[in-house]
């Protein structure tokens with residue numbers, strides 16, 4: 001089994017590499033990663049061969065293909081992934097998430113691939129009001145940040161490659177993912193870090209924005225399941241344990257550290273901030289996947305990795 005993982009030195013990527021190595025001990029695993037600020041190559045040391053390069057550079061993608069010889073699967077995780085950075089500077093998001101995806105598709109089409117598994121996001125559906133049904137895979141795109149708009153662009157090109165060139169593609173749309181090894185700019189590490197340092201736990205606006213949370217180990221299991229079972233041309237929501245407010249997440253961090261809720265503070269809201277994400281995960285549930293790992297149970301591990309030694 002020859003697998004190319006893009007973005008394998010990032011948060012989800014390195015967990016995927018570890019799980020894939022366990023699932024296919026004799027397999028050939030190559031990571032293509034540009035090593036941006038979000039990457040840590042030490043995490044995949046001894047688990048995969050690393051090609052340092054940009055997914056938007058056809059020569060770099062070609063070098064990764066050369067290293068594998070036969071590419072049974074591509075798992076495309078490389079992306080600019082942080083919404084706040086996309087608001088400050090959208091261009092790198094378009095370059096990596098749109099042009100990078102097209103470059104990877106073009107090389108895959110020219111060289112051949114067994115399956116192209118593209119990792120998108122539930123943010124492509126935009127904000128889902130309380131009382132509205134959760135988004136299903138056929139719900140319309142309604143992106144509202146440069147990040148989610150660039151992810152729509154990328155996955156639209158993936159769908160186009162399936163329909164136009166019969167490239168065997170599968171699209172996964174996971175919700176907010178958490179776990180150890182996440183870059184400290186994301187909400188949960190920000191809250192844990194603030195709690196440990198004595199600073200107020202910063203929430204955007206009223207803190208009542210809702211996210212569904214999915215543990216990274218469960219996401220990588222879902223991706224392995226899709227590699228194994230999904231038919232080309234299909235799209236899959238990957239839901240977590242259900243939407244909850246950011247305030248309730250901050251309260252869980254306080255509870256885990258015996259801190260009063262008065263430690264929770266507020267900062268000016270993010271422009272265009274999506275109020276709520278909610279996806280229907282029943283399609284993937286019918287394939288045997290369900291997420292059960294909630295934030296509370298994982299907090300001791302997240303706190304331990306953040307606490308100064």
Ligand SMILES: NC(=O)c1ccc[n+]([C@@H]2O[C@H](COP(=O)([O-])OP(=O)(O)OC[C@H]3O[C@@H](n4cnc5c(N)ncnc54)[C@H](O)[C@@H]3O)[C@@H](O)[C@H]2O)c1
Nearest residue numbers: 007009010011012033034035036038039054055078079177
């Ligand atoms: N983290 C989440 O909550 C979440 C939820 C849903 C979907 N996703 C998607 O999952 C994927 C992985 O997310 P993550 O949280 O692990 O991201 P991350 O930011 O932690 O890691 C991204 C990785 O991609 C690499 N990369 C960035 N630009 C590149 C380029 N041009 N060429 C090659 N490599 C490049 C980085 O160096 C890094 O190793 C992304 O596509 C993201 O949109 C993430």
